[in-house]
Amino acid sequence: MHDITFPLRWRIALIAPALAVFIAFWLLPMAVLVQVSGNGDAIATYRALLTNGRYMDSLVATVVLSATVTLATLVLSVISGLLLARREFPGKRSLVALLTFPLAFPGVVVGFMVIMLAGRQGLIGTLTQKLTGDRLVFAYSMTGLFIGYLYFSIPRVIVTVMASATKLDPSLEEAARSLGASPWQIMRDVVLPGLAPGLVAAGAICFATAMGAFGTAFTLATDIDVLPMTIYTEFTLNANMITAAGLSVILGIVTWLVLALARSATGSAVAATA
Template identity: 60%
Template structure:
């Protein structure tokens, strides 16, 4: 009966399957074939390790994404738990402001970083008044980090708040009554309870940072990250094979991270059950 019921309602997921096939699976297969049918054949995938620029771009992108992810998790965990547990005037407004960057495309966020830390930015104006020298870092790796962090925090904090809502405060009271310090309560009670949300939001944050283009296009004039390297290879160098190869590698890395995070989340759920 259950199998017949599943078959009966299989058509409900048909639109999702068609969308996934048309906009993900087929384009990825085409990219893989383009890269493999170049002059170097399938060996083109090893160029990312033998080409200094491509390898440095890959490492810079991974390091930047990991750093953004860790920072966003720390800030969002502290803020998310606080906002969930405390009621005060303006709380809802503050939550709205924190998630407001979701409405901005990457280019707008890039311009906001320029207005903050560019040649005519607020930080430069203040530093010029204080020390007589403008501090400008909008177009450096630090500027790109701020831009990525700006659009990553809303994605993470929403998940953390939703996870914190399910936490049982009684567990902390029990731990406190048994003499546990606040540090032990955080490490042994709060963080384990938040672990599914931390893993899921961290993986999404990492994947988003790996593939972010709009902010990188606006700020990364002196920085090579994978998104910009792919854009340059495709548009300026007309190196379609190289762009396809880098795109597949980028997609593979993000897919692996998302798959691992999904597996870890499932394991945590099974253990909790």
């Protein structure tokens, strides 16, 4: 009896800190958020939110932007990650370190860098004015936000691609090459399926990060209407706690659904490549 109880106590002791953090920093805040958003009549509250054109336009813009950032990040990261994982050249370690350096930057710093690049006094505006006479400024638009999100998303996915690429079996590519497969066919039929679980997982995290990112959007916010900024506006400027809480729940549900689909797809991909 003592042998059975002792391991159980250890299991409880080990899981207790994680459980306490989960309850204190996720479960209780989410419960309060849902309670506030319901305002005594959750159905009426969420019906009003989901039928409000401005809020839904903001949600759609956020989803489209996040999906576009995710797709562009995956394409660029696969190309760069495979090159870095399979080629050795002078300065490779320094280049990898520089590519992953943006992970240390908060969103406000990323937004400021976008302003320095494409703001009213930015590098691109200065160059275009000298070349064409017109100053090109797009830092304060969805294009600027796209560049900012892309900037801090690529390092995360590149690391995943490089780790996944080192686990690929080179003999599969050699076999496909010996059978006359072209480089594109090898990429399509061998490399990408092998990378699929990691790409799906990294893409889901990239999407979720872009959905909830606030610092960059706050720094660039002029003609930007994404849901985190809408929530911030309702909470701070309008003092509308109910709407802010309801939109936060909707944002969380959409993001959670994407992560759940990614977990399902990752499991299917693993089973297919096994």
